[in-house]
Amino acid sequence: xxxxxxxxxxxxxxxxxxxxxxxxxxxxxxxxxxxxxxxxxxxxxxxxxxxxxxxxxxxxxxxxxxxxxxxxxxxxxxxxxxxxxxxxxxxxxxx
Numbered sequence: 514x515x516x517x518x519x520x521x522x523x524x525x526x527x528x529x530x531x532x533x534x535x536x537x538x539x540x541x542x543x544x545x546x547x548x549x550x551x552x553x554x555x556x557x558x559x560x561x562x563x564x565x566x567x568x569x570x571x572x573x574x575x576x577x578x579x580x581x582x583x584x585x586x587x588x589x590x591x592x593x594x595x596x597x598x599x600x601x602x603x604x605x606x607x608x
Contacts (some may be wrong), residue, residue, distance in 0.1 A: 515545055517545075518544050518546075518547060520542060521539075521544075524545055525533050525549065525554045526553065526554040528554065528606060530606075533550055533553065533598060533602070533603065533606070535550065535561075535562055535563070535596070535603075536549070536551075536561040536563070536599070536601040536604055537549045537562065537565060537599050538558070538560075539564075539566075540566040541567065542569070544567065544569055545558070546558045548561065561595070562595055562599045563594070563595035563597070563599040563603075565591060565594075565603070566592045567585065567590055567591045568590075571585055571590045572579045572583045576594070582600075583604060586600075
C-alpha cells in the first residue's frame, strides 16, 4: 500500500466522527482506494454505494480544506459514480 493511501486514511479518519451511514469508495488515481463506511475508514477496494475518483493532489486539497468537494466535482477534478446522496453526505463531512 502506498504512503499516499496510508496518509489519506489517517487524515480522513481524523475528520470522521466514528462510522459513516453508507459506503463510499474514494479512488486516488495511481495510488489505490479508501473505503469509508459504518466500520470507519480503511484502505480497501470493496463494493460501495458510491465511488469518488480524483488524483492525489485533488484529494489532498479536499482533505486540507483548500478545495471544496462540490467545487472539485463541478470543475471535473472529482468524479462521482453511483449514489450521489452518499457522496454529498461524505462531502459535508469533508467541508
